[in-house]
Amino acid sequence: MLLTGIGGQGVQLAAKTLAMAATAEGHQVLMSSHYGGEMRGGQTEASVVIADEGLRSVPILESVWSAYVMHARYWPAVADRLRPGGVVVANSTVVDELPTGDFRLFPVPAGQLAVEVGAVMSSGFVLLGAYGAITGLVGVEALVSAMRELVPPYRTQHLVVNEAALRAGAGAVTALDAPAPFGAPARSARASVGTAG
Amino acid sequence: MTTPSPAGPTGAGVPAGGPAAAVLIATDAPPTVPNRKVAGALAPLQLSGEHHLCPGCGHPVAWRLLLEAIAELGLANRAIGVVGHGCYTNIVSLADIDFLQCLHGRAPAVATGVKRVQPDTAVFTLQGDGDLASEGLAEVLHAAARGERITTIMLNNGVFGDTGGQMTAASVVGQRTKTSLDGRQPEAHGYPVPVAELVATLQGSVYVARGAVHNAGSVAKTKRYLKRAFELATSGAGFTFVEVLTMCPTGWFLPTADGPDYIQDTFEQTYPLGALKDV
Amino acid sequence: MAPQLLQGSDAVAQAAIAAGCRFFAGYPMLPFTDLLESMARRLPEVDGVCMNAESEIEAVNMALGAGAAGARAGTGSCGQGIALMQEAIAEAALNEVPFVVFNMARGQQDYFQATRGGGWGDYRTLCFAPKDVSEAVEHTQLLFHLADQYRAPVMLYGDYLIAHTYMSVDVVPIDFGPLPPKDWALDGSLGGTGKSRQIWTWAMGKAGDPGPGPDLHWQRIAEKFEEMARVETRWESIDCEGAETVVVSFGTAGPFVEQVVGELRADGVRIGAFRPITLWPFPEAALAEACRSADRVLVFEVNAGQMIDDVRLAVAGRVPVSPLGRVSIDFSGMRQGEILTVPWIRDRVHQAIKEVKV
Numbered sequence: 061m062l063l064t065g066i067g068g069q070g071v072q073l074a075a076k077t078l079a080m081a082a083t084a085e086g087h088q089v090l091m092s093s094h095y096g097g098e099m100r101g102g103q104t105e106a107s108v109v110i111a112d113e114g115l116r117s118v119p120i121l122e123s124v125w126s127a128y129v130m131h132a133r134y135w136p137a138v139a140d141r142l143r144p145g146g147v148v149v150a151n152s153t154v155v156d157e158l159p160t161g162d163f164r165l166f167p168v169p170a171g172q173l174a175v176e177v178g179a180v181m182s183s184g185f186v187l188l189g190a191y192g193a194i195t196g197l198v199g200v201e202a203l204v205s206a207m208r209e210l211v212p213p214y215r216t217q218h219l220v221v222n223e224a225a226l227r228a229g230a231g232a233v234t235a236l237d238a239p240a241p242f243g244a245p246a247r248s249a250r251a252s253v254g255t256a257g
Numbered sequence: 258m259t260t261p262s263p264a265g266p267t268g269a270g271v272p273a274g275g276p277a278a279a280v281l282i283a284t285d286a287p288p289t290v291p292n293r294k295v296a297g298a299l300a301p302l303q304l305s306g307e308h309h310l311c312p313g314c315g316h317p318v319a320w321r322l323l324l325e326a327i328a329e330l331g332l333a334n335r336a337i338g339v340v341g342h343g344c345y346t347n348i349v350s351l352a353d354i355d356f357l358q359c360l361h362g363r364a365p366a367v368a369t370g371v372k373r374v375q376p377d378t379a380v381f382t383l384q385g386d387g388d389l390a391s392e393g394l395a396e397v398l399h400a401a402a403r404g405e406r407i408t409t410i411m412l413n414n415g416v417f418g419d420t421g422g423q424m425t426a427a428s429v430v431g432q433r434t435k436t437s438l439d440g441r442q443p444e445a446h447g448y449p450v451p452v453a454e455l456v457a458t459l460q461g462s463v464y465v466a467r468g469a470v471h472n473a474g475s476v477a478k479t480k481r482y483l484k485r486a487f488e489l490a491t492s493g494a495g496f497t498f499v500e501v502l503t504m505c506p507t508g509w510f511l512p513t514a515d516g517p518d519y520i521q522d523t524f525e526q527t528y529p530l531g532a533l534k535d536v
Numbered sequence: 537m538a539p540q541l542l543q544g545s546d547a548v549a550q551a552a553i554a555a556g557c558r559f560f561a562g563y564p565m566l567p568f569t570d571l572l573e574s575m576a577r578r579l580p581e582v583d584g585v586c587m588n589a590e591s592e593i594e595a596v597n598m599a600l601g602a603g604a605a606g607a608r609a610g611t612g613s614c615g616q617g618i619a620l621m622q623e624a625i626a627e628a629a630l631n632e633v634p635f636v637v638f639n640m641a642r643g644q645q646d647y648f649q650a651t652r653g654g655g656w657g658d659y660r661t662l663c664f665a666p667k668d669v670s671e672a673v674e675h676t677q678l679l680f681h682l683a684d685q686y687r688a689p690v691m692l693y694g695d696y697l698i699a700h701t702y703m704s705v706d707v708v709p710i711d712f713g714p715l716p717p718k719d720w721a722l723d724g725s726l727g728g729t730g731k732s733r734q735i736w737t738w739a740m741g742k743a744g745d746p747g748p749g750p751d752l753h754w755q756r757i758a759e760k761f762e763e764m765a766r767v768e769t770r771w772e773s774i775d776c777e778g779a780e781t782v783v784v785s786f787g788t789a790g791p792f793v794e795q796v797v798g799e800l801r802a803d804g805v806r807i808g809a810f811r812p813i814t815l816w817p818f819p820e821a822a823l824a825e826a827c828r829s830a831d832r833v834l835v836f837e838v839n840a841g842q843m844i845d846d847v848r849l850a851v852a853g854r855v856p857v858s859p860l861g862r863v864s865i866d867f868s869g870m871r872q873g874e875i876l877t878v879p880w881i882r883d884r885v886h887q888a889i890k891e892v893k894v
C-alpha cells in the first residue's frame with residue numbers, strides 16, 4: 061500500500077504505526093518513506109508491504125493494492141501505481157479533488173471525526189483506524205498499542221486523543237467483503253547462495 | 258612563568274654567613290667525594306642504549322624522563338603509548354611497554370579509543386611538533402576539550418627533524434629551516450602556534466606544562482611535570498599535556514654543542530617554561 | 537524474541553551490539569547518521585562507548601585505537617567521509633587492527649572506493665554488500681567475526697535503502713564458532729616483563745627481539761589477503777543454470793533485478809541473475825561458472841560503470857558484457873536515483889535482449 065499526503069499531516073507516523081501493528085500481529089513487513097526536502101508542507105509518501113511469509117519485495121513499489129490519501133496534491137504519483145480495482149481510503153475533505161478511475165473509493169470524514177473526539181490534530185490516525193477496519197489488514201487494538209510505542213515521551217499528552225482518533229476511524233466504516241490479499245506470492249526461483257570457503 | 262637559570266659550571270659558591278649547604282658543591286677544587294653511580298646507563302624499562310638519533314639530540318633525554326616517570330609511578334604494567342611519526346618514534350623499539358605506532362598527527366584520537374575501552378590503563382601519546390602542531394592540531398585540541406583521561410607529550414624542536422629540517426607550525430620567528438631559508442618571516446610564514454597555551458584554555462585540560470631538556474634544572478622540572486601529568490590523567494581528573502623543548506642541532510643546522518643555548522636564547526623567548534595550568 | 541519493526545540502521549546497530557561491538561565512533565553524514573544515533577542510544581545500555589567524533593579522521597582512528605586495545609569496534613560514514621577514512625583503513629590493514637566500517641553510501645557510485653582502497657600500501661578491504669535489512673543484520677555480525685579472524689578492517693556497503701527502510705526483523709546473535717584469544721591486543725599488562733606488545737605497521741619489533749620488518753610483514757599480509765580471496769567470496773546466483781542472459785547487480789539493486797529476471801523466466805526467457813555478496817573478494821570463479829551458457833552478460837549498477845570492470849575480468853572476454861545502468865542521483869531523500877525501479881530495469885533488460893536478437 062501507499063500512504064500519501066503533505067508534510068506535517070502525520071503520514072509517516074501513520075505508516076510506521078501500521079507497519080509496527082502488522083509486525084506485532086505476526087506479519088512480515090517492509091516500510092519505506094519518501095519525502096521532499098522539507099519536513100512540513102512538501103510531498104510525503106510512505107509505502108508498506110505486509111506479507112504472511114517469505115516477503116520478497118523491493119522497497120520501491122511498482123504497483124500497490126491500496127492507498128491511504130490524506131491530501132490530493134500528490135495523488136497522481138499514487139494513481140500511476142494503483143492496481144485496477146484497488147482500494148483507496150481517503151480523507152473526505154479531499155475526495156472531490158480526486159479524479160475518478162478504476163478504484164474503489166472509501167471516503168472518511170477524518171477531519172470532522174477528529175474534531176468530534178477532541179483530537180483536532182489526529183485526523184491521520186482517524187484515517188488509519190478506518191483504513192485498518194476497511195481492509196482488515198490490522199486490528200484497531202494493534203494500531204493503538206503501536207501508536208503508544210511510537211509517540212515520543214515528550215508528546216505523551218497526545219496518547220489519549222490519538223487512541224480516540226484511531227477508534228473513531230475504525231468505528232465509522234464497514235469492512236470489505238474480501239479482505240486484503242497478503243504480500244507478493246512466492247516465486248519458484250532456483251536461488252543458490254554460494255561461498256568459496 | 259619562570260625561566261630556570263641553568264646551573265653554571267662554576268656558579269656554585271658558599272652563601273655568605275652560613276655553612277656550606279649539601280647541595281652546593283664547590284667546583285674550584287678537585288672533588289672530595291669519589292665518583293659514584295647516581296643512575297644506570299639504561300633508564301628503567303629501557304631495552305637498549307643504542308639508538309640512531311643524532312649526537313646532541315634532545316629526544317633521548319625526554320624518553321628517559323618519560324620512562325623514569327612511568328616506572329616511579331608504578332605504571333609500567335598499565336602503560337600504553339601511542340606514538341606519532343618523527344625521530345622519537347624509535348622509542349617503540351627501545352622501551353619495554355606496550356606501544357601502538359599510529360598515523361601522523363592522529364595519536365590523541367587513537368589514544369581516545371584505547372583509553373575508552375581500557376579505562377584502567379595509563380594511556381599517553383608521544384608526538385613531535387610537526388606531528389602534533391602541524392598535522393594533528395585538531396586531534397589534540399578535541400581530545401583536550403573532551404577531557405580524555407590521557408597524557409599527551411609533545412617533543413617540540415620547532416622542526417620536522419625526521420624529514421630533514423623543514424618548518425613546522427611551531428618553528429619560531431626567525432628560525433632557519435629548509436623551507437624558510439632566511440628564517441621564519443611572519444609576513445611570509447605566519448607565526449608559531451603555542452600549543453600548550455591553546456590546550457590550557459580548554460576546560461577539559463587539567464594540567465598543562467612546558468619543560469625542556471637543555472640543562473639539569475629543566476630536566477629535573479620536566480620529570481616532575483611528567484609525573485604530575487600521569488598522576489592526574491590516571492586518577493581520572495582529565496586531559497594532561499606536557500610540552501618538552503628538545504634540541505635538534507641537525508635540524509637547526511648548528512654545531513652539536515650549541516643546541517642547549519639555542520633553546521635558552523631563542524626557543525624560550527617564544528615558549529616560556531613552567532606549569533601553565535594545574536587544577 | 538519476536539520480530540520487531542526496525543529501521544535498517546537500528547537493526548544494524550542491534551546486530552553490531554549482538555556481535556559484541558562495544559565501541560563505535562562516527563561523524564554525522566546522511567544516510568549514515570541514523571546508525572550513529574542508534575549506536576549513541578544503544579551502546580551505553582551495554583556499557584559500551586559511542587563517540588560523536590569531531591571528524592571522520594578522528595572517528596576511524598578512535599575505532600583503530602579501540603580495536604588495538606581488543607574491543608570489537610566500529611565506525612562508518614559515506615562518500616567523502618569514507619574518503620577521509622581511507623588512510624586509517626589502510627593503516628589498520630597493515631598493522632592488523634580489526635574493526636568494521638559501515639559505509640552507508642549515498643548510492644552505488646562508491647563501488648570503486650570500497651573495493652579499490654584509496655589508502656596506501658598493498659592491502660584489501662573485505663567488503664559485504666547486503667541486499668536488504670535482514671541480510672545486513674546477518675552480514676554485520678559475520679563481519680565482526682571475520683574482522684577478528686583475519687585481524688583486518690572490513691566494510692559493510694549499505695545505502696539509503698539499507699539505512700532507512702523499516703523491516704520486521706529478529707536480531708538473533710549468530711554463533712560463528714570460537715576464535716583464538718586476542719593475545720596481541722594492547723592492555724599494558726606485559727610492560728616491564730620483556731614481553732610488552734607492539735602494534736606497528738613497520739613491524740620492527742623491540743631491541744633484542746626484532747620484528748620481521750616491513751618487507752616480510754607486508755608480504756605475509758599480502759598472503760593473508762590472498763587467502764581471504766580464496767575462501768571468503770560469497771554470491772547469490774538465481775536461475776543461471778542454462779541461462780542465455782545473466783544480469784549482474786550488487787547490494788540493494790539485487791532484489792529489483794531479481795524481480796525482473798523472475799518475470800522473464802516465468803515467460804520462458806532463459807535468463808538468470810547473479811549478485812556478488814562480497815564486493816571484495818569478487819566472486820570471479822562463481823560468476824564465470826554462472827555465465828557458462830550465457831551469450832550475453834548485462835550489468836545493472838546505479839553509476840557510470842564500476843563493478844562492470846570486475847565482471848569483465850571474471851568472464852575474461854568469453855561473453856560480451858554491457859552496462860545497463862547510469863549515473864542517477866536523487867536529492868529528495870530515499871531513492872537512489874530514478875533508475876532504481878522495476879519498470880526502468882525491465883525496459884532496459886527487454887531492450888537489451890531484443891537488440892541482440894535482431
Ligand SMILES: Cc1ncc(C[n+]2csc(CCOP(=O)(O)OP(=O)(O)O)c2C)c(N)n1
Binds near residue numbers: 342384418
Ligand atoms: C601523513 C604523513 N605525512 C608526512 C609524513 C612524513 N613525516 C614523517 S616524520 C615527519 C616529521 C615529524 O616531525 P616532528 O613530529 O616534529 O618530529 P621530529 O622528527 O622533529 O622529532 C614527517 C613530516 C608522514 N609520515 N605521514
Ligand code: SF4
Binds near residue numbers: 311315504508
Ligand atoms: S634530526 Fe633532530 S630530532 Fe631527529 S635525531 Fe637528529 S637531532 Fe634528533
Ligand SMILES: [Mg+2]
Binds near residue numbers: 418
Ligand atoms: Mg619536531
